[in-house]
Amino acid sequence: MISNLGAVLLIVSFLTTCSTLFLFIKNNIIQKSSIYLQFFLFYKVSFYLILFSFLFLIVCFAISDFSIISVYENSHTDKHLFYKISAAWGNHEGSMLLFILVISLYGILFLLNSKNINDSLKACTIFFQSIIQLIFLSFLIFTSNPFSKIFPIPIQGLGLNPILQDPLLAIHPPFLYLGYVGFSLVFSLLLAALILKQYNSGWASIAKKWIMLPWSFLSFGIGLGSFWAYYELGWGGYWFWDPVENASLMPWIASTALIHSIVVMEKLKKLFAWTAILTILTFILSLFGTFLVRSGVLNSVHAFANDPERGVYILFIISIITLGSLIIYILKFPKELASNNSFVLFSRDFSILLNNYFLIFILTVVIVGTTYPILLSVFTGETISVGPQYYNTILAPFIFIFLILMAIGPLMKWNGNSLISMKQKMFLFFLVSLFLTILISLYLNRYNFIFLLGVLCSVYLIVSVFNEIIMSKKFFFTKQNFSRLFSHLGFGLLILAITLNHFFSKEINAKIHLGESFFKQGIEINFLKSESSKEKNFEELFGIYKITKDNKTFILEPSIRRYKQPQQFTSETSIQSDGLSDIYIAMDYAGDPSTGIGIRFYYNYFVRLIWISFAFITIGGIVSFVGRKNEKKI
Amino acid sequence: MKKKFRIFLLAFVILIFFIIFYYSLKASNKNNPNTMLNKSLPVIELTSFVNTNLKQVLPIINKDKYYLINIWSSWCVPCREEHQILMKLKDKIKIYGINYKDKKSNATSFLNELGNPFYFSGSDKDGSVAIEIGAYGIPETYIVNSQGLIVFKHVGPLDKKIYIRINEIIK
Numbered sequence: 029m030i031s032n033l034g035a036v037l038l039i040v041s042f043l044t045t046c047s048t049l050f051l052f053i054k055n056n057i058i059q060k061s062s063i064y065l066q067f068f069l070f071y072k073v074s075f076y077l078i079l080f081s082f083l084f085l086i087v088c089f090a091i092s093d094f095s096i097i098s099v100y101e102n103s104h105t106d107k108h109l110f111y112k113i114s115a116a117w118g119n120h121e122g123s124m125l126l127f128i129l130v131i132s133l134y135g136i137l138f139l140l141n142s143k144n145i146n147d148s149l150k151a152c153t154i155f156f157q158s159i160i161q162l163i164f165l166s167f168l169i170f171t172s173n174p175f176s177k178i179f180p181i182p183i184q185g186l187g188l189n190p191i192l193q194d195p196l197l198a199i200h201p202p203f204l205y206l207g208y209v210g211f212s213l214v215f216s217l218l219l220a221a222l223i224l225k226q227y228n229s230g231w232a233s234i235a236k237k238w239i240m241l242p243w244s245f246l247s248f249g250i251g252l253g254s255f256w257a258y259y260e261l262g263w264g265g266y267w268f269w270d271p272v273e274n275a276s277l278m279p280w281i282a283s284t285a286l287i288h289s290i291v292v293m294e295k296l297k298k299l300f301a302w303t304a305i306l307t308i309l310t311f312i313l314s315l316f317g318t319f320l321v322r323s324g325v326l327n328s329v330h331a332f333a334n335d336p337e338r339g340v341y342i343l344f345i346i347s348i349i350t351l352g353s354l355i356i357y358i359l360k361f362p363k364e365l366a367s368n369n370s371f372v373l374f375s376r377d378f379s380i381l382l383n384n385y386f387l388i389f390i391l392t393v394v395i396v397g398t399t400y401p402i403l404l405s406v407f408t409g410e411t412i413s414v415g416p417q418y419y420n421t422i423l424a425p426f427i428f429i430f431l432i433l434m435a436i437g438p439l440m441k442w443n444g445n446s447l448i449s450m451k452q453k454m455f456l457f458f459l460v461s462l463f464l465t466i467l468i469s470l471y472l473n474r475y476n477f478i479f480l481l482g483v484l485c486s487v488y489l490i491v492s493v494f495n496e497i498i499m500s501k502k503f504f505f506t507k508q509n510f511s512r513l514f515s516h517l518g519f520g521l522l523i524l525a526i527t528l529n530h531f532f533s534k535e536i537n538a539k540i541h542l543g544e545s546f547f548k549q550g551i552e553i554n555f556l557k558s559e560s561s562k563e564k565n566f567e568e569l570f571g572i573y574k575i576t577k578d579n580k581t582f583i584l585e586p587s588i589r590r591y592k593q594p595q596q597f598t599s600e601t602s603i604q605s606d607g608l609s610d611i612y613i614a615m616d617y618a619g620d621p622s623t624g625i626g627i628r629f630y631y632n633y634f635v636r637l638i639w640i641s642f643a644f645i646t647i648g649g650i651v652s653f654v655g656r657k658n659e660k661k662i
Numbered sequence: 663m664k665k666k667f668r669i670f671l672l673a674f675v676i677l678i679f680f681i682i683f684y685y686s687l688k689a690s691n692k693n694n695p696n697t698m699l700n701k702s703l704p705v706i707e708l709t710s711f712v713n714t715n716l717k718q719v720l721p722i723i724n725k726d727k728y729y730l731i732n733i734w735s736s737w738c739v740p741c742r743e744e745h746q747i748l749m750k751l752k753d754k755i756k757i758y759g760i761n762y763k764d765k766k767s768n769a770t771s772f773l774n775e776l777g778n779p780f781y782f783s784g785s786d787k788d789g790s791v792a793i794e795i796g797a798y799g800i801p802e803t804y805i806v807n808s809q810g811l812i813v814f815k816h817v818g819p820l821d822k823k824i825y826i827r828i829n830e831i832i833k
Binding site: 402 | 788
């Protein structure tokens, strides 16, 4: 019953979106009158229809209505209610519905927060947003309807992939979607402004928050994903340069470049064309990420839900959206804006331009690394996978220069050479950070060149941020500065943490018998006992280990779960903190515990700082979104 | 004129990308469990994990009537379960192993403990060989005939029923 209702709502929302588009065309193009009230109302109705359809899907999952294929394929009565609900978006169909809901949600948020925008621009933006919504709605209804029926009705479901049964993973995809689907709004806003010839610095001041909001969500989502991989997959690392991870990183890099270039556009009326291209690129990369994850072109550990047939549709959608938006750009971009692009050397805008070049370089490296294996397999049939080695070697030196640039850029003045005035400061920072680096390396007793360079550059950025905080005369600086300082500090800490983690982490793989203990790399591991327990939908085998490191002891209890539906093993890690560092054990899937169990032990140095720095970066973005008051009226 | 040219160029570039990714989608179809059945085994080269100089190219031509390919790993529990069936099959059919994403030391101790059913076992450290032959998950077992066609494929551990079926096929 509910499932039928959901399906009907979905079709009605499709029709409503169609009529929204029709209304806009009729009002603006045929009658040349501008009655927007009706138009906005229709859009709001389509939002509520999608929202309720999604809620109905959740209800179907919660009550285990196995007459629906996607419930049957992804749920099971034995599952905890929380995972029954999160299974609603843990599969392709449900997550596409969530995708559409987020598109629509951003349209509504835009309508609620657009008092500074004239009605025609507002309407035109919603028009483009509805087009995107319609495209994906038709994709959903015609190729992957979440309410498709199955007959005869099965009595039991197939179950959700156990590694997806994790509280973090339940909230991680919604945040990622709020991130990269959110870029659809600024994309629509751009197309609308180009068509209505309102693409100017006022537009930049409005558009900025619609970049900051999804950017913050995306940063948070990436952080969550990384954290999930760290403790659930049991590989001991936080980032694997896996194509699926890269899929979310690509729009993040593009949008970070966009955040910076749009400031130049707003303040100095430069970089108009570049900002427009970046806006389009960010959204296209978001869609491309969806394509990579959803279509099955990737051979990746977590390309969970894939189907090549659907891939063709998504590919088609991306092509159409790319083509359409770039044609609008080519035809409508005002010529007079393209000329003013002169930059003074060593000015703040110049440093932002350099920053953009760096980001585009990093983006290119990631895109090449992600797509090269796909292209290679098309042309030669060979299959390869590109690993961390490639990214680390190519990116590390550029990241170091990038850090320095992030430190000194904000010291410069807009539009004027300020090298002489900041020479002293630059030198002072250098001395302070050199001093700190020497202290750190003496304390840790490590003198590797790359290590020193990494610490030096990240400390340099951190020092410059602290300098600005201390030197600011006002008690509380402007919110915009605050947000930049936070995000930059976060990034400095992130690179510092990654460097420390890279050079000081330890990994031990061993097979160990019950009651046995061994000593390796300054760490003693003692296998005390093993216990087993039975839960509703899995059996669990615990191993209890005593770890002794630097006269501190830790008791860790990793386990292996054997799930019944679907039959699968997962390794549950056990992690304890030692300050900012982690002691981490995962067990291998072994048969009889009496013959010895393989364990992977990791000592992850300063890994907690990585999560903290993700939080800093995100907070910076949120502050900027919340605190923007100096918007212009357009 | 210039604008028209740009749009044309743009459409052309997008078309090329579309075609490339379209083919990549078709190519990745082989990841579906049954698509490789009754198709010929792609050419793969296996390197022994004991001695890196020892190599074996599959498919082999016209030697035995059938041969069996098994993807296994020491960290995979179902592989342990099915191992005794592989040991039983050892004398009836030549077994080629693909050691999936494993450590040499773990793999060797696994075979020392449970016995070695493999005529030849090659290592697949990065999992690329498994992708090549369209593996879905380990353990996985293929039977290939003298023409190099995959005549039987089983995903998951072998059990008694499958053992009987394999015996029927190779008779």
